[in-house]
Amino acid sequence: MATIKDVAARAGVAVGTASRVLSGSPQTSPDSRARVLAAAAELGYIANGPARSLRRARTDVLGLLVSDIRNPFFSELAHAAEQEARAHGYTVILANANEDAAQADAVLDVFAAQRIDGLLLSPQGPKTPRLEALLASDLPIVLLNRSIEGVVAPLYGTDNAGGVAQALKWLQRRGHRDVAFIGGPETFSTGAERHDAYLAGRAAHGISTDDVLVDAGDFLADGAAEAMLRILDRGALPTAVFGANGQTTLGAMRAVHERLGAEAASLIEFVSFDDVEWFAFMSPPVSAVKNDAPEIGRAGVRGLLALIDGGTAAPQRIATVFIDRSAGGAE
Amino acid sequence: MATIKDVAARAGVAVGTASRVLSGSPQTSPDSRARVLAAAAELGYIANGPARSLRRARTDVLGLLVSDIRNPFFSELAHAAEQEARAHGYTVILANANEDAAQADAVLDVFAAQRIDGLLLSPQGPKTPRLEALLASDLPIVLLNRSIEGVVAPLYGTDNAGGVAQALKWLQRRGHRDVAFIGGPETFSTGAERHDAYLAGRAAHGISTDDVLVDAGDFLADGAAEAMLRILDRGALPTAVFGANGQTTLGAMRAVHERLGAEAASLIEFVSFDDVEWFAFMSPPVSAVKNDAPEIGRAGVRGLLALIDGGTAAPQRIATVFIDRSAGGAE
């Protein structure tokens, strides 16, 4: 593989000059510029990233740590973040923590070894030792989606309260009074925010405040199914179910189908925080609060780049879009 | 950030000795080993990856280029590949090409600059100049999912013929004769293989060989919807629809719903190449050929690592699993 030395030799200049030309320094004559560029093209020269990173003490690489890339929210977010980063000349390395603190720490070690210029972090749960160390260092960090106690980094996430309000308005319009709410874990800021917003807003939208109808899972299908069963076991028969995220809605739906059968299930309207395109084909179709995952990813990258450039980054709550698939609603 | 020089100084040894200890060379005394490790721990030393990569002329980084990370097939594959790579001490950088050759080339340039040790490539379409260059170089490469003309790298992909056979068997068991088949582009090896397997196998499974029932989209929802409409416009009224991938099934279903209405649509059974967990709640439930995306990812990484270690890698076709959600079927 050709090095800058080869390029310089072929162009008949010193390596310093070649470097200046290739990195666009103004201190170069048109003559040597032309010769260096020609030589580089002829040799198919591609600068050695590790060598450049070593010397410049920066890598132009961002680390993105998500809890589960298989979750569509994160895969959309990651995709958008990568596009935005590339547009600014940065590369993203993506890693999964699988909702596991030990894996998260292992990944953070790898990131540290790679000397990433900044970190986009979707936190798993409480702070880990490794994370503490990173926060203490001067690595620029932004949080995605979830906040985390005692961490001051700016958060780029969904407007949970706004999203819940959209769902509440829809539930009211559809005339639902007996609404089951399946929340997420209180330990996640997303779970807590949605839960709180629901409890705070339901009365004003004509929804029963009977807490028999409220239970929480773990944001996963199985936990949500159990929560749904608990609600049914308490003798409640809701006319609508509000799932606090996509997996939650899936689990709740599964529980309702298994316990009541497909026919009775078709009398219950589901509304979900998180949208899935297949909702259109459920019976009845499922309406949803759609997260703007791509915009969260882009905003997060922009914020992080601002921090890297020595500026400040303002946290942002990204608005949700309500997808109304009910009989009268227009999608 | 602490360097190996700091570690050596604190341990009272030369940098060479510190390096030997930290990289596990046997040429070290228990005494200096203990002191170096202690010093490293006290300083929170993490080796500078770029410096190490520069000197060793390898990065322990693999590049993974997929066409669209938002596609669940690829997000599952990427997740599994990353886990497998990490278990072997490698980091994965993931990039998206968005089904676009120019973006793919840009990504390959970035990969080349990073000096990745190997490439996992899910090809977009025909070869691009940059890809040609990489193939000509001695970079280890494996292909994922799709093959590509004139490229000799080993392919790790789905057993498309086997998957189609599973679907055909199911269609026969369900007694379907008038089956619509919505294929994918012939220019993708996956599209072509599924199409060919279907045409070759349908007669033996008691399915009509009338080509009025066969059309192809572009593996995306909109293109599939158009293909489905063309079939209906030809006057065909299938009792079952076989979509050649997940997006295709989605589009076909949308077309059927829009054209015939939900009620008539519920008389048509869909079967899909690619599984989606929401299929369970469609009416009727949708059965599917499930790709083992994680295993494809893992096998691809193992093959690539074998190539990197100077060995050879045998291509592999990973078996599919049929998920029968029909009335009589057991999931």
Add this chain to the structure above:
DNA sequence: TTCCGCCATGGAAACGATTCCATGACATCG
């Protein structure tokens, strides 16, 4: 014409690790 200053350039240092080579201590074997 002389002097000053600018600017392109060459050469070398530096980044942080690995690895080669030479050295010296020590043990083993004849």
Add this chain to the structure above:
DNA sequence: CGATGTCATGGAATCGTTTCCATGGCGGAA
């Protein structure tokens, strides 16, 4: 007891780039 070999170690070279510093040429101003 001397020669030989083994082995841990220190020191230095090296990877490919960027950047600093010194130099020399050239133009413009006085």
